[in-house]
Amino acid sequence: MSLLERQFAFRAEIAAGDDAAPPSSRGMDIYRNAYRSRLLGALEVSFERTRRWIGEDTFQAVARHHVLTCPPTGWSLDDYGSEFPALLAGLFGNDPEVAELAWLEWHLQRAFAAADAPELDPTELGARGYSAEEWAAMRFTMATGFAAAPVATDVIELWEALAEERSGECTVTGHADAALLVWRSRLSPRYRLAWIDELHALEALAGGASLGALAEHHDAARLGEWLSQWLGEGIFSRGSPDHAGGEVT
């Protein structure tokens, strides 16, 4: 058996599911336990509030299932868990706040440690004196850690209740046509609810659409309000008209 074949076999033994044969030795049992407990531990840390919301026994059962069915591929243990919110969405279809809470928890942590990027200075952007045509051609790079997703509940209320350990008093309320936004402004992760049309606008910008393209689908006054809010919140890293040099950060 080559070294590579031996490593494939070793990994298969430590990552095996509960229906697999017992470990071949006491030592392999230690490695199998270490593999599982390290990944479980990573999920416990990354989804601490989700864990408190669904309860320890339920969390352990779901996390264990995730460990056995979703092996890690990245070199950083901090990256393990990116697919956990999707698993929760499937398992808790009648309780959408569970997956939404996990999504928020995951993306806030990602934003907290995301690679540094400049933050677009609205004053400097304004000082450029862009023409109407240039504003229409303006494209933006989103702030570091930016993520957005539609939500069906007011998960922020739940998130903050869990932070203050008053989740027992919290009633999860439905929230139609809403979205959750996460990004980092300077060193602080930020989050807020948005309406679904604002989500669509931000997704278009994140995908490279210009302000002019957005204006074809959104009311101009509304778009102006959003732009003012986005710039004030630090939701962009860079901005530049297509055809003009000297992008602003």
Place this chain on the structure above:
Amino acid sequence: MSETIPRFAGFGLGLRKEHYRDFLETEQAVDFVEIISENFMACGGRPLRTLEAVRERHPVAMHGVSLSLGSPEGLDADYLAELKALARRIDPLWVSDHLCWTRVGGFATHDLLPLPYTQEALDTCVANLRYAQDVLERPLLVENPSSYVTFSKSTMSEWAFLAELSRETGCYLLLDVNNVWVSSVNHGFDPLEFLHGIPADRVRQIHLAGHSAGLEGMLIDTHDAPVCGAVWQLYARAVERFGACATMIERDDAIPPLPELLAELAIAQAAAALPGIAA
């Protein structure tokens, strides 16, 4: 590539989140800190600002857990690029990782898995280490891990393997005294034979840590307890043989308040200074 790493005879601690505030707000009596490299690679924001602030006060050693030196599939070029970028930013005392593998077939294991001590494994590690050292433009330190299995195909001891790896690649060694003790109990070898089997002039750092008792007399390298008496005794023998080199306490679980670890570090300083032991 710089071929030599000067000796640095200090005493340090691992920089852990639980102690960030202590290090940021107060001058701590450590000669260096060691970071887990992966915690700060491809990273920004407050964690990186914290590291940079600590770096202004203390030398930093970078200690990795995901290089996967023993992978026949080769090393991850993206990983190495991120590691190099962090090293450029931090200007560390040195960069270290383990004699192990952590990745196969596209999957990460996030555990330091054991190698058979064979010529094939040695050739793999030599090739990977040469590549890593070329990319990083510096010699690395390679640490002995704890292990819980041995391989019947092994043709040499772990210490002979490390000695040959160092001879062929010019790498230095990070001696984990606790790991020597744990593996010696688990596999029934003489830990002093290990200490005498590795080249004294290549050891640049020593790790000290606690472990736990597992079933059937096996020890598990848990880093969740104070250093035990047997490991302190072995440390004294290590200092006799290797002289003054950077020593640190590793604690990764059940992390106590910083003063407790500083008190434990003071024991290491005292042990290293005992007449007849210090180099």
